[in-house]
Structure formats: C-alpha cells, structure tokens
Amino acid sequence: MSETRTMVAPGVETPAKRRHLGARTVTAIVLIVGTLIALVPFWAIFVGTFHDGNMLVRYGLNLGIDFSVANFDNWVMLFTNSGSYFTWFFNSLLLTAAQVVFTLLVSSFVAYGFAMYEFRFKTTLFILVIVLMTIPFEMLMLPLYVQTNNMGLSDSYAAVLLPFLAQATTIFFFRQYLLGVPREILEAGRIDGVTEFGIFFKLVLPIMTPAMAAMAILNGMASWNNFLWPLLVLRTPEKYTLPIGLNTLLTPYGNNYELLIVGAFFSIFPIMILFFAFQRFFIAGMTAGAVKG
C-alpha cells in the first residue's frame, strides 16, 4: 500500500485516499449529530426558562422560543422571590463539598491499606468490597432508614453523609491506582523515620492527584444529585437539598413551574463548573485507575 502511495503524484486522488476522506466525513457527521442530540434537552430547558409555568404545563417543552410571550420573569423571580431556593442551593453545596472531601480522604486511606500491605483476612475483606460494589444501595435503604432513626440520626446531615464515606467503588478505584505505585516508597519512608501514616499523608496522597480528580467528579456528581436517601432522612424543609426542594415544587397543579424550570436549569451549573475545572485530569485519572486484566 505505502509503495503505491509514494508513486502517485501529490494531489492525485487514489481509491484509498478517497475512502479515508469518506470515513473522516462520516465520523465527523456522527460526532456532530451526537453532540447536538446530547445538547437538545439542555436547549429545551433553557428555552423553557423564558416561558410561563402554565404554558409549560399546557404545551410541554420544545425547542422554539415564542418571542411574543417570552420574558425574563422566571429569572427575576429566581433572584428576588424564590423562597427557600438558595437555602437548598447552599445546603447542597455544603453537603457535596463535605461528602467529596471526606469520601476521598477515607476511601483513599482504606485503599492504601489494601494496596500496600499484606495482612490476614485481606482477601476476604477485599472480596467484601467487590460484593458491596454490586449491591444497589436502594436494596438496603429501608433497614438503614430504620437504623438511622434508632440511632437518633434522623433529620441530620450526619445520616446523609456517613454511609458513603468508605465507598466501595471509590476504594476499588484508588486501590487499582495505588497498585501502580512501587512499594519501595514505604521502605524509603521507613528508613527516613516517617510513621506508617506519615508515609500515606506526606508521600502518597500528593501523588494521587489524577485519581483524586476523577473520583472528585464522580463523587461530586453523585452527591450533588443524590435524591432518594436525603429524601428519606431529612424532614425539615430548611435542611432540604436542592433536588428534594425542587421536587416539592413539582405539584400536579403546576403552580410552581416557573421556579421549578429556572431553578432546575440553574442547579446544573455548580456541578458543571466542577466538571470542567477537573476535566483535563479526568481521562488520565480514569485510565490510571481503570480496571485492568
């Protein structure tokens, strides 16, 4: 193939070149169409923020703006008269930040133990981690709900956060990542007189940045959007998170659709900022911690 190509004068179309160009065009079209389809719902909700609530209930969402009725009322309402919206917003910010920081710290701590040491019951314990990864949390939510009530934790943020600090999927991912770190780092630290925990905090944590970024995004997403468990645990409206608060606006009468639609749209931004801030680490981190054969 390459020989024939060198013999053809530049600029002359060969069948192979043409096929290449065809494949390039088809690929480009697939990617562009895919991008547009993925963005359709975002455009639909964006357009919706300029329309009246009862119009949304009556006509549904589509992609066109009706300029004869479009207005900024919903946006004005969001920033001037949105009731508890920003309370929920900041509750969600706080809970997400706390969840991400503590989950990353606790899970990497545990993963380090699994990756760097040999000890009795290690295999058994790690198989438990794998099993937990495959059990939907929803299956255990009822007994857990009863238990948090018995522990006096109902309506508290502790109950929202605690079950997910040593999170199986995150532990698994960090362990995969740490298996790529040479154990000599332990020996080197010990010779220098660093304690076992000092080695983790001073020598290992700093080199986990890419994996941390990937898990910050995935855990941040899960926490910002967590709905069912906080819905069960939290009772006081002032403690609600954003998804729960938004859900309370969803009544069959559609009387709150103005705030619902603009509030739902606005709620996407914090997590999107997190994603785009860490995006460049994301694939690298995912690759380093990816499941290997």
Next chain:
Amino acid sequence: MKRMLYSAKAAPYLFVLPFILTFGIFWAYPLVNSVIMSTQDILPGQVSSVGFANYERIAGDRLFWLAMGNSFRYMLLTLLILVPLPLALAVLVNSRITSSRLAGIFKSALFVPALTSVVVAGIVFRLMFSETETALMNQILGVFGLEPERWLRNDGTALVALLLLATWRWAGVNMMYFLAGLQAIPEEYYEAAAIDGANAWQRFWNITVPGMKPTIVYVLVISVYGGLAMFLESFMIFGGNNSPQNIGLTIVGYLYRQGIEKNDLGYASAVGVVLLVIILAINLVQLGATGAFKKEATR
C-alpha cells in the same frame, strides 16, 4: 499504646478499619435486621412474629411480579443499548481519523447529561414527552406525518421515554470507561495487525474486544446494578410512584411503596431480602464467570 498503633503490623488494620466499620454499621447490621424484620408483622408499637408468611405473600403478589418484570425488562434493554453503543462511540472517538478537537467537544457533550440530577432530567423529559402536539417528541412524530402519541400512558411508549432518558444520561459515562480501557491496549498490537493485513473489523474483534474485557465486564456489572435499581427516573417521569396500570413500577419503587408509603415494614423487608438474594446471585455468577474473584485472591 501509641507505639503499637504506629507499628507496621497494626497499621494495615487501622487503614482498612473505616471500611470494616462502614460495612458493619451500615450494611451487615441493617441486613441482619432486615432478615429479622421480614419474619415479623410490624405495626406501630406492636411487633409479632409471623414466620414465613411474608414470603408466602410475595409468591402470590401480582404487583411484585409485575415490578420484577418491569425492572428486568428495563435492565436487559439498557444493557443492549448502553454497552455496544458507548463502546462503538469510544472506538470512534479514539480513532486516528477523528479530529481531536471534534472528539473533545463530543466527549464533553456526551458526558454533561450525567451531571444533571435525575430530578432535572426527569422534569425535562416529562415535558418533552407531553401529550400535546406542541411537545418536542410529538413534533418529531409530526415531521414524519404521525399522530401525536400519549407517551406516558402506554406501556411501550413510556418504556421508550425511560430508555431514551437512560441513554441520554449514561452513554457518555460508559463511553468514558471504555475510552480509559482503550488507552491500556498497546498501539503496537494494532500496528502488527495492520502489517498482517487485518482490516478494521478484524482488529476490533481480535484486539480491541479481548483487550477491553475487564472494562466490558465492569460496565456490564454496573449496568445490571443500575438497571435493576432504577426507580427515580420512573418516579420523576410519571410525577410520583403511581403510573397508569403501574407501567412504571419497578422493584425499588415497590419497596418504597410498601416500606415508606404503606409503612408495612415487615412485608417490605421480605421484598428487600428476596431482591437482594436475586441480585447477589446474578452478580456472583457474573463475577465468577469472568474470574474476578480468582484474580483478586491470587493477587
């Protein structure tokens, strides 16, 4: 005491202690409790043992089996979409003929839907699937000269809405997993195959798929999990846990209905135990068949 805690012998146990505590307090204990509760009839202030009556009730409970059918059907259909499609897209994005700028935009655009909460996604899809001819999905039908559909009233069309929602939200995430997996396959394999004259299709089946096996297994496992645990998508699209003829009722939705809405904790616990046994069985078969345990044990 302090020296003992800091010794290399005790350290590993201290490192994994948070996991042991989490497992004990938030998984094992509730699980045991759940099994006990499943043999009880629980009324406020009055608990009585009923043996296996709750389990017998499940066997004859039409709604339970309907919910099971709905969940399994949804899970299988999401597997058919959310494994091959993201895999193909990942290969496409990773291919050398794709412009890297376009690939970057595509990756972000496909991942961004996963950032929306199920509440937001549910509201948007509910309104795009409204019954009026002015709603987006009916407008699309109109382009093809079809009559408006009452999407969320019929079993088949409601399933389409749920599957589209799942595809929209998760295709990008699964594509990211596959992209990460693709990076682990050495470029030389492809070069060697190209020299041997293998075409693109042969390279895909003989290099990409075997090299991606661990990733494919992982995505399969989390997709089975996600499919069987689906509840909130349905809850949001139908505006609550009630749907016409229960077409949107899933097993977790049924658990929620019995345990929270009807406060029948004894029966709900029995339902939960049955579901847990089924899911564990599926996963053990899956993980056993793919050798995941053996590998971990010999690591």
